[in-house]
Amino acid sequence: MKRGCVLVSKLLEVAKLAGVSKATVSRVINNSDAVSPQAKQKVLEAMETLKFQSHNLKRAPESSSMLGVVLPFGKHIWSHSFGIDILAGAEEKAFDHDYMILIGNSNGGRETALTANMTSRGVEGLIVQSAERGQAEHLRYVQSLGVPLVLVDQKVEGLQSHLVRGDNFSGAVTLMTHLFEHGHTRIGLVSPNKHFTYKERMKGYRFALLDRGIWMPESYEALGGDESLAAQLNRMLMQNEPPTALFVASTGMLREIIDVLGEHNLRVPEHISIVTFDEHYSIVPEGYQEFFTSINQSGKLMGSMAVELLFQQLRNPAMEPQEIVLPGRFTERRSVRRL
Known part of the structure; x- marks a missing residue:
């Protein structure tokens, strides 16, 4: 050797x-x-x-001056996305400290292999937006090597780690309050039923209803699973008293939602109102750009704060895990009608 x-x-x-x-x-x-x-x-x-x-x-190099960033970009990487903004924020902060970024796309179940490869190549810290639900052994291994680790956006159950994320619960309450103030009380929930981020948004939705003493039947929820989103939405919209508004936890669902609404001859906001998260990161149908009232999070700020946490760990490896919760920015646009 x-x-x-x-x-x-x-x-x-x-x-x-x-x-x-x-x-x-x-x-x-x-x-x-x-x-x-x-x-x-x-x-x-x-x-x-x-x-x-x-x-x-003594002849060992003091520093690789390299940080690893592992993100699930998906099959196609497009320029105006949450992941690209996280990466941009991380790169700018790293560059300010004379560090470079090693990037890994974890799409396709490559997260474990990427974290192992990056640590073996001597990265001084790792930033991971984990897509491995309920699996944390590969991240515990990173920690066991003494490599600083920061999670972004997604909390991993059972793992004590530094984390930078958005305030999804409070953002959801803000969106629901906006709907209440416009007279809406029949509000449907459309969300993936997975990942910490979406679960926090669903908690905010349900808390806001409970706080107002409003009860929504289970038929007002479309949460994915074995049944298609379209089938769940169709059933929701065909009730005797369908919702007057939809709380959409993921902008990735907007395109399909708009298609289903069109099949029922429903237009936003004339017939049904919609609030969502991170509208500026979504790929929406023609004519719906800058249209949806939403809570917008800054991927760049998350990436920058994650790198700062890595540097703090390098200076003080014994520091207790920190959870930095960043508030989103409420943006009112045209997707909510006053009843």
Whole structure:
């Protein structure tokens, strides 16, 4: 094995035992001031346990100056998307600190392989928008190596990690309040029934109804599953008292919703009102651009804050997991009619 590979391997051993990043170990052995006393003590104790001498590791590079970003872009990457904005915000913040970004598209179940490949290539931190529902072992492995990790947008159940996300619950309450103020009380819910983000939006929808003492029957919910969205919407719209408004948790559903409404000769907002999230990231039918009242989140701010959290971990590997919740911006457009 080449000496450089041996040095990196030894750095990783020390980092794992000390519970810090490889870069922190390298900074300690190179007498850098950018290490907290607590982290330095952990590294020295780990080196003593492993019987590694600092002079044998001195030639190891202090930093790869590389951060990894793993996002589920899908089969087609389009320029004005939430993921691209996360990446842009991360890249700008990293560039300001003389770091580069290594990008991975986790579409197709590649998240586990990508995180493993990036850590083996010496990235100093990872930002992950996880699409692996209920699976966290690959992310725990990243943490076990002492590589700083920040999740964006999606919380992973059972994993204690730094997280930057939008305030989906409060955003949902804001949208529902807007509908109430325009006289709507029969409000249907259209949402994927998966992922932390959508579950938080559904909680906000239901809380807002409960807070007003309004009860909605189960038939007012279209939550995907085995039955098609179109079939669920058709049943909702054909009730004796159909909804006067729809709360749409995912903009990715708007195109199909508009198609179904058209089959019933329903127009927005003349016949039915719609509120949603992140309207400016959606691909909507012709004539519906900048049309929907929505809560808009900033992917760029999420990406930037995630990189800042990585740098904080590099300076202080022992810091407790932080959850940064970013408020969305309410934008009123033309999709809600006053009753």
